[in-house]
Amino acid sequence: xxxxxIDRDVLTKDILKEIKNKMVSRFPRVSxxxxxxxxxxxxxxxxxxxxxxxxxxxxxxxxxxxxxxIFMHRKLYKKYLKMFDNREQVPFSLVFKDExxxxxxxxxxxxxxxxxxxxxxxxxxxxxxxxxxxxxxxMIVCKSALKDGGKAFFQLLKSKKTKIKKWPEF
Numbered sequence: 420x421x422x423x424x425i426d427r428d429v430l431t432k433d434i435l436k437e438i439k440n441k442m443v444s445r446f447p448r449v450s451x452x453x454x455x456x457x458x459x460x461x462x463x464x465x466x467x468x469x470x471x472x473x474x475x476x477x478x479x480x481x482x483x484x485x486x487x488x489i490f491m492h493r494k495l496y497k498k499y500l501k502m503f504d505n506r507e508q509v510p511f512s513l514v515f516k517d518e519x520x521x522x523x524x525x526x527x528x529x530x531x532x533x534x535x536x537x538x539x540x541x542x543x544x545x546x547x548x549x550x551x552x553x554x555x556x557x558m559i560v561c562k563s564a565l566k567d568g569g570k571a572f573f574q575l576l577k578s579k580k581t582k583i584k585k586w587p588e589f
Contacts, residue, residue, distance in 0.1 A: 423514075423515035423571065423572075423575050424512065424513065424514055424515070425511075425512065425513040425515075425560065425564050425565070425572075426512050426564075427510070427512075427564050428510070428511040428512065428513060428559070428560060428561050428564040429508050429509070429510050429511070429561060429563075429564070430499075430502075430508060430509045430510075430511060430559055430561065431507065431508045431509075432500070432503060432507075433546075434544075434546045434547055434559075434561060435496065435499055435500065435503075437544045437545060437546055437547070438542075438544050438546075438547055438549050438559065439492060439495075439496045440492055441542035441543075441544055441549045442492070442495050442496070442499075442542075442549055442551070442557050443491055443492055443495060443551070443555075444539055444540045444551045444555075445540065446539075447491065448488065451484055451485075451487060451488045451491075452488060454484050455481055455484040455485045455488065458477050458478075458480045458481035458484055459477075459481050461473075461477040462474055462477040462478045462481055465477060495557070499557075502524065502526065502527060506526060509524065509525075509526045509527075510525040510526060511523065511524055511525060511559070512525060513558070513560065515575055518534060518535065519532045519533055519534040519535060520532070520533045520535070520558060522558055531556065533550070533552050533556045533558055534552075535576075535579035535580055535581050536580050536581070536582065537552040537553040537554065537556065537582075538550055538551075538552055538553075538558075538576070538579075538581040538582060538583055539551055539552060539553055539581075539582045539583065540583060540584075540585070541576075541583050541585075541586065541587060542587075543587040546561060546562055546563070547559055547560060547561045547562060548560045548562065548569065548572075548587065550576075550583075553582075560572065573586065573587075
C-alpha cells in the first residue's frame with residue numbers, strides 16, 4: 420500500500436486554543452463527572468444524617484474530582500503550548516503507514532507513533548480534526564492541510580481497524 424502523507428500541517432496558538440477542550444476523550448470526562456456527582460450525593464446524605472467526618476471526606480473528594488475535571492484540559496494544553504517556545508507556529512508532518520500513523524514534529528525533531536487500533540475518537544473544530552487514542556495520544560490534523568476537504572483522510576481511517584464510532588460529516 421502506498422503511504423498517505425500530510426506534509427504541511429501547521430499548528431498555531433489560535434488553533435491550539437480552539438481545540439483545547441477537544442483533546443480529552445469523552446470517557447474520562449464522563450467518568451469523572453459521574454464520580455463527582457456520586458461524591459456530591461454521598462456528601463449530602465452524610466450531611467443529612469449528621470456524619471460530619473464522612474461528610475467532610477466526601478466533600479473534599481468531590482472537590483478534588485471536579486478540580487481534576489477542570490485541570491486535565493489545562494495540563495494537556497500547557498504541554499502543547501510548550502512546543503511554541505519562541506515560535507508562532509509548529510510545523511508537523513503525518514505519515515499514514517500500514518499499521519500506524521507517525522506524527523513528526525518538525526520544530527522539535529520528534530516522532531510519535533499512533534497505531535490505528537488505538538484510535539478511539541475524532542473531534543472536529545472549525546480549523547482542525549483531533550484524533551484521540553486509547554492512551555491519551557493526540558493527533559491534530561488542520562483542515563487547511565487536507566487537499567480534498569478530508570475525504571481521502573477519512574476513507575483511509577475508515578479502512579483501518581480504528582475504534583472510532585462517530586465520524587464528523589464532511
